[in-house]
Amino acid sequence: MNLSIEQQQKLLQAATRAKVAAAMAAIERAQQELGTAASLLSSLQYGHPAQRATSKLYDRVHAHWYRVQRLQHDRRVRLDPANTAAVLAGAAQLQGSLS
Helix, strand or coil: CCCCHHHHHHHHHHHHHHHHHHHHHHHHHHHHHHHHHHHHHHCCCCCHHHHHHHHHHHHHHHHHHHHHHHHHHCCCCCCCHHHHHHHHHHHHHHHHHHC
């Protein structure tokens, strides 16, 4: 039994949302690391310029997180052809092993 077109679309939408969520989590980790670095630099004499630059990077990463978050609601965002094929092949393999 093959997946219907509707089932394939739902599967691909879920895979796309999962990719965006994973990207957002990675960006959050980067933001946390930059926050830690800025805090460490602030305790150093003559570290203020580096701390200030790191804080600016933190702010840019924070703003970027919101840009990536918007992808979750953009219906035009889809997996590229290679990832689409991989997801559908994985689903077919799983379906075959369950039959």
